[in-house]
Amino acid sequence: MEELMQYVWLHRLWLAGEMATNDGRRVAVIDVGQQNRDAGPDFFNAKVRIGDEMWCGNVEIHVRASDWHRHGHDSDRAYDSVILHVVQYDDCPIHTGDGRLIAQMVMPCARDFSQRYAEFINNRANELACAAELRGLSPVMVRDWLDSLAFERLYAKADAIGDRLRRSAGDWEQAAFVTLARALGAGINGDAFERVASSLPLRLLHKHCDSLLSLEAMIFGQAGLLADAPSMPYVEQLRREYDFLALKFGLKAPESIVWRMSRMRPASFPHRRLAALAQMAYGGFRLMRDVLEVENENAARNLFHFDLTGFWTTRCSFTAAGVSRPSAFGASTVDMLVINVVAPLLMAYGSVTSDESLTDRAVDILEHLPGEKNRFTSDFVAAGVANPNAFTSQAMVQLRRNYCDVRKCLYCRLGHRLLAVRVKP
Secondary structure, three states, X not given: OHHHHHHHHHOOOOOOOOEEEOOOOEEEEEEXXXXXXXXXXXXXXXXXXXXXXXXXXXXXXXXXXXXXXXXXXXXXXXXXXEEEEEEEEOOOOOEOOOOOEOEEEEOOOOHHHHHHHHHHHHOOOOOOOOHHHHHHOXXXXXHHHHHHHHHHHHHHHHHHHHHHHHHOOOOHHHHHHHHHHHHHOOOOOHXXXXXXXXXXXXHHHHHOOOOHHHHHHHHHHHOOOOOOOOOOHHHHHHHHHHHHHHHHHOOOOOOOOOOOOOOOOHHHOHHHHHHHHHHHHOOOOOHHHHHHOOOOXXXXXXOOOOEOOHHHHOEOOOOOEOOOOOEOOOHHHHHHHHHHHHHHHHHHHXXXXXXXXXXXXXXXXXXXXXXXXXXXXXXXXXXXXXXOOHHHHHHHHHHHHHHHOOOOHHHOHHHHHHHHHHHOO
């Protein structure tokens, strides 16, 4: 509730009419101040007229006035500059550490606004709290917010690539290798794939890039998938090769990797996708170079159109058959890799080099890919929000994960609009 009160103060969503302190002095808010999310008062540098005096200083907000003591503000000199204490329940007077009585005011917040906010945040996490009201919002407002979220998500992925780039001492191909691996994990195994790729410097893979068996041995060995694999000629070859290369290069598999395969389609098993990762390193891994030459979505898709060979043409794991095609990925997986690998790499490289043509190309590619159909987008579509392309569907994923599911309705433009209308007189 305190967060809601801060939100009401920040956006001036209190009930229209006169406001007054608990001792009857009129209050006029000239400037709500700057919100502070760190230690100290909630709002800095506010300007408030209290009675006939203009005050400039900080504002603190609590549900109950007694929270001032409960939070230890009475002994914290950082709160001596508070000029107004805004509360929902006035249960005691408040003084600064030097004994000054602080002006106190009950927040005039509309009851239905508070109730609606409670409905939003208490709704079940697997539902859109505002689904029934989305159709009533301006399409322009919805479109503008989704565009912002799509860029927010794309830049977040680019920032993650920047972190990988720093960990790999500026090696773009290594960063691309880890980025590709994480995408192959498709969320459920993303962390595991990234740990495996991060444990394998490309310089080691390049030393044996002419041997697919060596590449597969290093990748499956670092993934910890050889120890429990059934005995068969191919697996025994991998084990012998990994033992040799691990000794040669001092390889040590990451500890406690957990692979999840329940309710997963066989073609998406980590074994088959690790084999695809090895195939892409065969002959030398150069994804970053190839990405920079991509001009459109079809060229981006072609980066992932290749066949697996040997054992993996008909296998999904060391034990499970189930595929009859040698192609590494299906059409939907290819589009997923373009969305999560190609576009973010272009955005990251374009941002680092200040090349707007690359960042524009990243957006253009997403706008020409079909919108994703998944649990993140389905509820928005059902609520009347169009999902024409991957740029929009990525925005929906960002909105659902970072705002809806965690009930940050106060920070969502759509939630703000739906809540703010409740305080109109």
